[in-house]
Amino acid sequence: MNNRKHDLLWIVVIAVFVLGITSLASAQALNSGAQPIALNAQLAESLTVNLSANAVNFTLTAGSATNAGSTNITATTAWVLKPGRTQVTVDAYFASAAAALTDGAGDNIPSSAFFISDNGGASAALVNTVAFGAANGGLRLATVPIVAGNRNSTRNDQMAFNINLTGGTLPQLPAATYTGTLNIQAQATP
Amino acid sequence: MTKRRTTIRAAVALSILWILASLPGKAQVLSSGARTISLNANLSESVSLSLSANTVNFTLTPGSATNAGNTAITATTNWTLRPGRIALSVYAFFASSAAALTDGAGDNIPSSRFSISDNGGAFAPLTNTAPFGGANAGLRLATVFVLLGNLQGRRTDTMNFNIDLSTLPNLPAGTYTGTVTIQVQVI
Numbered sequence: 344m345n346n347r348k349h350d351l352l353w354i355v356v357i358a359v360f361v362l363g364i365t366s367l368a369s370a371q372a373l374n375s376g377a378q379p380i381a382l383n384a385q386l387a388e389s390l391t392v393n394l395s396a397n398a399v400n401f402t403l404t405a406g407s408a409t410n411a412g413s414t415n416i417t418a419t420t421a422w423v424l425k426p427g428r429t430q431v432t433v434d435a436y437f438a439s440a441a442a443a444l445t446d447g448a449g450d451n452i453p454s455s456a457f458f459i460s461d462n463g464g465a466s467a468a469l470v471n472t473v474a475f476g477a478a479n480g481g482l483r484l485a486t487v488p489i490v491a492g493n494r495n496s497t498r499n500d501q502m503a504f505n506i507n508l509t510g511g512t513l514p515q516l517p518a519a520t521y522t523g524t525l526n527i528q529a530q531a532t533p
Numbered sequence: 534m535t536k537r538r539t540t541i542r543a544a545v546a547l548s549i550l551w552i553l554a555s556l557p558g559k560a561q562v563l564s565s566g567a568r569t570i571s572l573n574a575n576l577s578e579s580v581s582l583s584l585s586a587n588t589v590n591f592t593l594t595p596g597s598a599t600n601a602g603n604t605a606i607t608a609t610t611n612w613t614l615r616p617g618r619i620a621l622s623v624y625a626f627f628a629s630s631a632a633a634l635t636d637g638a639g640d641n642i643p644s645s646r647f648s649i650s651d652n653g654g655a656f657a658p659l660t661n662t663a664p665f666g667g668a669n670a671g672l673r674l675a676t677v678f679v680l681l682g683n684l685q686g687r688r689t690d691t692m693n694f695n696i697d698l699s700t701l702p703n704l705p706a707g708t709y710t711g712t713v714t715i716q717v718q719v720i
Contacts, residue, residue: 373614375582375717377665380606382713384591384634384642384696388706423595425706426638491639494705495595 390422390431392529399504403521406514412504420529421497424489433485433500433529435459436476437469443480444506444523452506452521454480456513460503461485468507474530489531502527580612580621582717589694593709596702602694608674608715614684621719623674623690625649626666627659627711633670634696634711642696642709644670649713650693651675658697665716679719
């Protein structure tokens with residue numbers, strides 16, 4: 344019993360001591376002046392397009408509507424935008440609508456005969472005027488509205504290609520190697 | 534013989550004169566009362582903090598965990614304390630944990646994504662509640678236990694900074710600004 348009283352007394356003494364020290368310390372806290380450090384962090388705008396490959400071959404059949412490209416190509420568009428941007432568009436285009444592909448001898452395949460299916464959708468000819476390239480030589484593959492949640496984002500466009508040789512004088516296209524360059528480009532507006 | 538007597542008489546006379554001349558002097562010493570002067574020299578307690586620079590710039594890479602500040606900053610703490618002080622702590626803190634840095638358009642970098650490495654140690658985010666600043670927006674950089682031998686002292690904390698954007702994939706482009714404050718408390 345005496346031991347218990349003794350222990351209790353010690354606990355009380357220690358508690359009082361600790362409380363006293365704590366209250367004394369908190370009451371007399373001494374603070375330095377506050378020194379501010381200004382922080383400036385710059386996250387620059389960016390918009391990039393990467394392609395899974397850079398060449399497509401076609402084995403043409405005269406007068407055929409279906410001349411598929413040898414491979415699909417995926418365009419990956421990545422962007423980091425400032426608030427105020429409202430949309431990102433992805434365009435495919437040629438520099439010339441009349442001569443999307445040419446044999447260099449005056450025989451051409453127009454952009455209207457060149458089709459792209461984007462992400463498994465219907466094939467569409469490059470007959471529109473888009474943000475880049477020639478008039479009537481393009482196709483808008485995608486339009487992405489930009490909101491607060493996707494100012495920093497990516498999208499993929501898997502493109503399948505076809506050349507339709509049934510229109511106009513194309514069935515009479517001479518045998519040759521026809522070459523051309525299709526461009527893929529993205530734009531953020533405004 | 535007569536001359537000798539005369540000499541002795543003269544010597545005795547001079548001695549008597551000297552004694553008589555000196556006796557009144559001793560008797561006339563006069564002293565004032567002692568007046569005390571109290572001396573009070575007060576060495577005030579002080580703790581001060583200075584920084585080697587006041588601005589840090591970051592060039593952010595989207596989604597990157599490593600976006601280091603362009604410079605380290607050294608905080609120098611000087612103190613003069615009374616006996617009875619226990620510890621001195623150096624804190625870094627933001628006013629808000631949710632918006633440590635902001636573009637002003639509602640896009641924020643929280644304090645949990647802002648880290649400081651003190652004197653080459655591991656980077657630690659500002660996620661604790663310090664005596665100053667916002668809740669969960671602070672970091673204790675250092676604690677110095679005060680003993681008799683260091684009632685006067687000095688320490689330096691060289692801080693390197695980093696912003697981790699790995700968990701902020703949707704952060705838009707912009708200029709994000711904020712203020713991290715360094716302050717010392719003695720208890």
